[in-house]
Amino acid sequence: MATLLRDAVQLTESQQLVRSSIGDICADFDHEYWRTRAETGEYPHKFVDELVEHGWMGILVPEAYGGAGMGTQETVVMMEEIAANGGGFSAAQAVHGGVYNSVPIVEYGGEDLKSNLLPRVADGEASIQAFGLTEPNAGSNSTAIETRAEASQDGDEYVINGQKIWTSRVDVSDYLVLVARTTPLENVEKRTQGISMFLVDLEDAYDQDALDIESIPKSASDFVHSYELWFDDLRVPAENLIGVEGEGFYQVLDGLNEERLVIAAECLGLGRLALERAVQYATDREVFGNPIGSNQAIQHPLAEAYARLQAAKQLTYNAADRAASDENVDLGAYANAAKFLAADAAYQAADAAVQTHGGFGIATEYDVERYFREARLTRLVPITQQLALNYLGEKVLGLPRSY
Structure with missing residues (x-):
């Protein structure tokens, strides 16, 4: 299997x-x-x-x-x-x-930044594990971010103030890729303008006493910690601006679809894992003299989960092949469909795994309760299932914009 x-x-x-x-x-x-x-x-x-x-x-x-x-x-x-x-x-x-x-x-x-970092x-000497985008008042609507980066008078550095939330792996990262407004929202023609990306040396930020962090308790991804961050006059060298000032939003979008395909693949791996553990338990566990996997009430949900994982994998890997080709395709359509289907397939597989284990499904020693919590998370990150459907409805089916 x-x-x-x-x-x-x-x-x-x-x-x-x-x-x-x-x-x-x-x-x-x-x-x-x-x-x-x-x-x-x-x-x-x-x-x-x-x-x-x-x-x-x-x-x-x-x-x-x-x-x-x-x-x-x-x-x-x-x-x-x-x-x-x-x-x-x-x-x-x-x-x-x-x-x-x-x-x-x-x-x-820039070449200096690339060759140095x-x-x-x-080789593992430095890590860029953290990415700061989401804010308390700007979740999926990234153009509403309020964190501000202002260039100094001599142009040698930027001074950053603001707040981020749900920034993961700050505790194991040397650097943070930070998204901030370099032009206030009210001063741009389009909401997507005036946003820039910066590379923040976290050790330097702590040394400046310009960064405070607080862990966010959560019920999934137990060993991947997420944080709320506050920046208070954080000074970042001008050479740590990534790309062109004011075009950071478009730079973020540029690799978004391919990264979303990788998220879909992570969902597929989780689904595979949950299904494998469920099948093993259904084969080994006997009730009334027979393996519980011989009962269709157990067998059918696992078989359906398998079929859905297969279908999602075909789409995800096909999309990855398209991304590597010179074809002119709407990769966003593939990426959003793949993420939607893979997250749902993982959730169904994890749910079936818990149900297969019966009461042991919530026992930590069998692990499937952890898979279920993680599978529920995949339906929220990096975008919700509803936002994936919004993209498909508007961009693929040509329906009126819903938000």
């Missing part, structure tokens, strides 16, 4: 290499390892160190800067395998930022 789900699509040679290498690393971290991380809330340092040692945190860093120089096709495999091999969605999220937050530097950073990211 697990092999069929894993082999649902034909992989390229480089994708097969990624799957084999990541699988070998994951094999050293069993269910107990991940269960303990969840119980203690401890970040999986040892696992991440293994990925670093084998060069996988630099999968999207170009070879010229010491990275693997791979793309979305390979990253979907990497993240699905991490999630599927015991760690679930949280394990993938523990490294997701460290992989993807280098992309804005690669695409828009990217080799250190590729």
Whole structure:
């Protein structure tokens, strides 16, 4: 069963290499390892160190800067395998930022910034795990952010004030990619203008006494911590501006669809994991002299979850192939559909896994309750299911804008 789900699509040679290498690393971290991380809330340092040692945190860093120089096709495999091999969605999220937050530097950073930082990211000396965008008054409506970055009179630095929320992995990051307004909303012609991206050295921010953080208690992704941040006259060197001032919103959007495909792959890995554990339990657990998996009330929900995961995987990997090609396609349509279907498939698989385990479904020793909590989270992040449908309704079906 697990092999069929894993082999649902034909992989390229480089994708097969990624799957084999990541699988070998994951094999050293069993269910107990991940269960303990969840119980203690401890970040999986040892696992991440293994990925670093084998060069996988630099999968999207170009070879010229010491990275693997791979793309979305390979990253979907990497993240699905991490999630599927015991760690679930949280394990993938523990490294997701460290992989993807280098992309804005690669695409828009100045040469000095790239040559100084990217080799250190590729070899694990530095990490960019944190991305600061969401604010208390600006959730999905990113153009409403209020955090302000003002250029100094001599132009040598920016002074940043404001607040961010749901910024993850700040505790294990050396740098933060921060999105702030360089032009107030009331002074721009379009809401999407006047937003910029900055690279913040977190140690320097603490040394300035310009950054306060507070952990946000939550019920999913136990070992991936999220924070609320306050900036008070944080001074950032002008050379840490990423790309062009005022065009940060468009820069954020540029890689959004490919990253969303990787999120879909993480959902698929979680679904695979939940289904595998459920099938194993349904095969081993006997009631009235027979395995409970022989009952259609158990069998059918698992079979349906399998079918939905298969379908979502076909779409996700097809979209990743399209992203790597020169085809002129609406990648946003693929990415939003893939995220929607993969999150729903993961949720259905996790729900079926809990139900299959009966009363043990809520026992932490069987792990499926954790998978269920994570699967519920996937329907909220990085966008809600409803926002994915909004995109498909408006951009694909041509229906009137709903928001």
